[in-house]
Amino acid sequence: MNEFLQIKLLGIFSLGMNLGWALLMIPLLPLLGFLSLGLFGKKYLKQSAGIFATLLLAASAFLSLHIAYGYFFKYGKLEGAYQKIIPIQFTWLQFSPGLSIDLGILLDPISVMMLVVVTFISLMVHIYSLAYMKGEERYPTYYSFLGLFTFSMLGLVMASNIFQLYIFWELVGVSSFLLIGYYYDRPSAVAACKKAFIITRFADLGFLIGILILSFYGGTLDFNSLIEKLTSTNSTEFKTIASASFVGISALTWALVLVFIGGAGKSALFPLHVWLPDAMEGPTPVSALIHAATMVVAGVFLVARLFPVFSMSEVALKVVSIIGIISALFAAVIACTQTDIKRVLAYSTMSQIGFMMFSLGVSGQAGESGLGFTAAMFHLFTHALFKALLFLGAGSVIHFIHSNEMKDMGGLRKYLPITHITFLIACLAISGMPPFAGFFSKEEILLAAYHHNATIYWIALATSGLTSFYMFRLYFSIFWNKEYIAHGEVHGEGGFVMMMPLILLSLGAAAAGFIPFGHFVTADGNLLESAFHLQFSIAPVALGLLGIFTAMWMYKKQNNRPDTIAHSMNSFYKLAYHKFYLDELYLFVTKKILFNLIGKPAAWFDKNVVNGLVNATGNSTVFISEKMKGFQSGKVQQYAIYFLAGVIGLAVLFIYIWK
Amino acid sequence: MSGSTIIFYLLSILTLVSGILSVTTRKIFRAAIFLLFSLIGIAGLYFWMQYEFIAAVQITVYVGGITVLIIFSIFLTQQAGELLPKQNKNRVLFALLAAFCGFALTLLQIIQHSFNKTLESPILPTMENIGNQMLGIDENGFSLPFEVVSILLLAAMIGCIVIALRSKPTTV
Amino acid sequence: MNLTLLILLPLLTAVVILLMRSSVQVKWSALIGASAQFILALILFFTFRKERALGNASQMLFEIQYKWFPSWHISFHLGVDGISVAMILLTAFVVIAGVLVSWNVEKMTKEFYLLLILLSLGAYGFFISLDLFILFFFLEIAVIPKYLLIGIWGSGKKEYAANKLALMLMGGSALVLVGLLGLYFGGNENTFDLLLLSKMKIPIMVQKICFPLLFVGFGVFTALFPFHTWVPDGHSSAPTAGSMFLAGISMKLGGYGCLRVATYLMPEGAREYANIIIVLSTIAILYGAFATMMQKDLKYINAYSSVSHCGFVLLGIGMLTKTAIAGAVMQMVSHGLMTALFFAVIGMIYERTHTREVNEMGGLIKVMPFITTVLFIVGLCSLGLPGLSGFVAEMTVFMGSWQNPDPFHRVATIAACMSIVVTAVYILRAIGQTAMGPINDRYLSLQDAKWNEKLAAIILIAGIIAIGIAPFWLNDLVTPAAEVIMQKVAGK
């Protein structure tokens, strides 16, 4: 306790000094970027901020690749199963013996995978932004925020302690807030960033209470021991948490559901998703990084991280899967009607995360039944690639056209050839077309769902059809449809700097599916050989193609088919177009209930009742004193009468009454 | 009923009745005269109790001094023959109440209390005894109070002179 | 380390200020004095750590005892434990920042700084005294400077606010006084000595009477619901440094008193009334937060949020677990730094825009990036962002509160947790309307922070971040002391 820093360098030496430092550098380099740019960027690094940050991140990305390579191929495995390694950990805040927030690094397949994803996507976004954000007034600020975000996200994925995860979870939230509100002078951006923060904050409340419950019963905040204690059915901790119940539901379920609420908030799952579309107010590369590839999957990551515990509670898993599938379908429907391209992408993100979630929900813990877990992680991985690509592509389009609205676009394939190709690859990938990455991951998800729950499977199937429809609706609307009429001078596609990330990501989106994911990431760390059934893929692929062709039919050429169709299902279309009025509902809740029914009365009560009482005390004292002044009448004889009354009164009192 | 009893009652009645009249009459001179009678009655009581010295002092100081002072001041401040202003009813009522309650209470306590008479031999209030003690400084001497009173009288005199012999006319 | 230095130094500073002629001299001597305090506090902190590391396990370190009114069994008894050291550090931070922030007070500069230094004197004395009499003495010393600061240099309905503050605080200390007398006569020996009293078995009846008196009395200082109404008016009318001292130091006197005097000396009483405390503080937390939501004046926002945040302090104390109490202390430190910074920023903004209405501002990032950055940091700290002190403190309180397994405590904890959402709402609202959004043309020519303001902000931010990033030092400081208190409460 007397040491300032109590670093337990567990195993650092056994793994070689380099690993520990490398690991530490991965998050610290972006942090360094954040600090140096935040403090001195304005003065000293006005021009070179981007390069500086990018270089830092490149180093970080390289290190994480190095770590990933080492973990997966060199030292991660022990007796055929990937181990959870904690090379660094120190006590950050000791609550009581055994209960402490430790900061540390936990290496296991999912965290290593996330390391790679986060650093890679972030690097891409950094590079892309070099061109995209050039000339912005707050260029260094932008990069410093990116650095902060990357740092927090890395901290989140490497967390070894549930509270550490919570800490970085919040940091991620705030950096997202900062980045969404980057264009601070736009009221809509300000509103969006506040909304995003508050809604995720609300969800975090659940997460926090969940942590409290878990920590109370588990007696620890450390992931490994928590999982260990709460998964062995004969440990006392498990017995108490499973037997303790509130409103008929066990404490374990409560805790997990609450934790899941936190995840749902950050991952924009129904009904906490309303912040995500608005979050598109941020710069587009930010959307690619945060609201597509990394932060929004934090919820998925959280559930995956605690998956062994989740698997102890069927109810909790059920909740996860139901919310997941609802979100998937719900978002897909809305996505078909939106006209802002970034919003479409946002809803598609939500839908895809729904996929991952229900995939986790239908998963089991060990062996074959753990397919859902692997699939979710796989989809997370591939989704990060192609969704980032989509957003960056959209960014390229927006960069060109200075608008987000579909109606301003059309026929851009000639002007933006590289963007066009890469965007198409991404669309195919997300639609699950073989052999692109999305195909493999989505196939696995559907398979897992199929084995587990038919309803979910069918809804998922339909949703994947819808996915390809709206994605290609987007694609055709941007690149085909009407001819683009340039106003004034037309500048071409962004330069090489902007295109390179697109190309790199499209390569990934095209090829990542062939990674044997089950070899690396599984629920129990053991190898999972996913059986691949060709006949199973027929239905989804066919549905996907159907979606593509429908979209082509409707949007390839400018025509009135979309309008007619929209007209024909008028009310439903309207409902979907208005995002099922959820925003309005939230607005109602906050404005009418929170502000008018609680806030206002509280303020009124304070001003009038509490304060009024205090003032009344003072005033009544003055009042009494005013009323009493008659005693001091100025008449000596009156005084004398009081005097005598006093004498007689005292005498009577003490002779007869108060003896 | 002995003569001394009769004398006592007569003196008491004189004292009390003229006392009452002194505080109720609306003619200020009469009030002063009644006060005089009452004081004389009290002096009579002292005689009756055989405290001749104090009776003499009473007559000298009160009857001869204070009353005269009062009458002079009445001359200075009062137009002759003017009736004293009436007091308001409430005040009279409350005063009567207070005085009566006080009287009843005090008298009750006095009557209920049995005074234990001392058993030591009495010292007679003769001139000799009084004179010795007045200037004595031992256990039963009263020279210190005597000095104090003299300072008080001196101070009172100076005070009276300063206040009463004001030269300038009133402004405020 | 001689603790009397902590009292003598401000005294010396005050004398020097009195002797100075020009306002520049006054300012510099105040600054030098405040810096000396700051250094002294740091020295105290490090020597304290060193002593502890060397294994000095006595409850109070650096004890000294001078005779003072021996016939009343009063002694000038000083000593510190971890909690006191934490509070002293807080005071030193706030004092130096307050002195810096008020650099351009031109009206009666000498008096202004004199009062500031006197206030700090009261606070230091309060935190280091181990005798309840001198504790009370220093508690009251701190009241009148506040009154004058608000009344003379304040704004708005300052006289009303100053009066209200002085009277309510005096009311609180009157209750404290009665409670202290109860302790004095209630134990088996007439003494005001804290350590002696703590070893005594104070009769249950006395505890039952004196605990609420003391707790409410000190609670008034800490904005215990419903005795918090001085907070909004007082804070909003006070000059910048006044608000900083008021919220940063003065409100902590109450929390410290609740803990050190009420709870520590009367554990049975504390257990008896714990539930009431919890209910009241939970109400304060939520109610303060909701009331903040409706405020439009920046100072009112911070004032009401202080009600809410100080609720955590009392909640932590009421929860009666070691962690919760440690959390309460951390929350005191954290809130002290944070709210002082917040008021400093509000002062800076007000000085430039001449308004505190959030509706009239907007887009200030553009012209004053430094100030708005500080505003962001302080806002985020207030809503409990990890990496800043607020998070650490609140989480410790929650963790500690949660250790009580019964539904009552659970519900209270959850209700208190809910405030983090409401806090986010009002903080973001305030920040959004002030710093973000389109800028008003008339603000375009405003200047960013000057050196003194920057320095003040940086000092406070350093404190906030030091706790936020590395809470273990504070925890190491506070927890053993909290454990001592808890052992007494638990009846060991």
Place this chain on the structure above:
Amino acid sequence: MLNDFLLLMKSELVLAFILFLLLILKVGKEIRNERLLALIQILLLGNFIFGFFFIESGSLFGGMFATNGLIAFQKSIIGLGIYLISLLFSDWLKKSEHLPEFFILLLSAVLGMFFLISSGNLLMFYLSLELATIPVAAMANFDLDKKISSEASMKMILSSALSSGVLLFGISLIYGVTGTMSFDQIAALLDGSSLQILAFVFLFTAFAFKLSIVPFHLWTADVYEGAPIAVTSFLSVISKGTIAFILLTILYKVFAPMYALWYNMVMLLSVITMVVGNLFALRQQNIKRFLAFSSIAQVGFILLGISSYSNEGTSSVVYFVLIYVFSNLAAFGVAGAISQAAGKERIEDYKGLYQTNPFISWVLALSLFSLAGIPPTAGFFGKLFLITAGASKGNYFFIAVAALNMIISLYYYLRIVRAVFMDKNDQPIAKINLDPSTKLGMIICTAGIILIGLLSWVYDYITTLSI
């Protein structure tokens, strides 16, 4: 015997010497007021300093006169008080037509007070009480041109005559019951019969009247307002202090057997006095009247201390009076200086005073803080010790009332502070040129206000005396 006489009565003798010196000077050649005042100031300072030498205890005149260390200290306090009065109000005194007479009356009153606290006998008690009252009543009329001055004087002499009538009746009853006047003997002979209670009530009432305990206080404010400010301060500080001292003796020594009775009475009256005094002070506009009511409230606190019936009670009361001398005289000194220079006595006239007169503003503020009992001023210690002494009997309800009264009192004290420091005024009272001796007086008061509390040996000294 003569030695004893000289040593034991030395304070009285010195005072009498000064008194006669003044008389002779008055009779002799006309001396300019300034010179005379300077002489008087020096003499009074000498008197005060001399009070600390040759302190012995013993009794004279068959127990009529008794003295000891504590009594000597009490006399020193009084001596200090009159010295301060002679300094603080020198402006007014210099302009007075009757300066020597004023001091003759003042000193004879002080002599009365000395005898009063030294009295060991009801007769001496009564006589010196009158000696301490009648000259003051005459002094109250010393603003001869003012209507209110004579009104005040009239009210004072008539009310005090009535109260001494009641007192005398009480004394006569006690004499009738016990057959003795001597304090020592009375105590042994009291048994608490109802006639004794009645007698005690009569007797106590006189104290209540002089100390202005509610409901016997009504004369106080009128007299204070009307009398010249020097007399007011004398009445409010020195006269009250003296009565408190002798009350201690009477209650603790003479009526010790009836402790249970007078404890209740004192407590009850203490609370009523505090509350009523505070409530009236709340709405006063005239500073003298305001201070009158505030002093009534202070008396409530003194009663609280007295009620403890212990050495702590004695020492805390004496200590409080000492502090009260400094605090209240400082306040009166400022009020007097302003009244003399600007002719203003209303609180609202004090607005903005700080801008023009920072020194006296601080003196006033400090004295008010001390009266309100705010640390680090001495008043804090004084009040706190009184309350602590009062609490020693465990009557917390009364203590709580007392503590809450401190808040009300703070409110009205702050009202003046607020007027002086905060309120704006277009025409504040112009810069006042203080007489050097006035300034000296204020500095002494300020020093006393700050130091008496912090230097704990003052209190310890009193404690050692009061055993």
Place this chain on the structure above:
Amino acid sequence: MMEPGLNHVLFVSTALFFIGIFGFLTRRNLITMLMSIELVLNSVNINFIAFNKYVWPHKLDGLFFSIFIIAIAAAEAAVAIAIIINLYRSHQSIDVENTEDLKF
């Protein structure tokens, strides 16, 4: 009728005392108020003499007390009359109801 003793005398003195008080309370003229005070003081004197005579004849304390009271009464009356005369000069009246400038 009984043989008069202590209680009889005390009755007289008490009655006189309260007669004086009554006068003090009801008389509006300042001089008559002063006269009432004299009655009060005299009643006390009777008390002292009576107690001295009937209960404690072994010393002359009561007697001396009365003597001093008489002296004081004289001094008091003198000062009071001086004050009253001064008041009369400034107020042109010695009606107590006219002297109430100082109040509240």
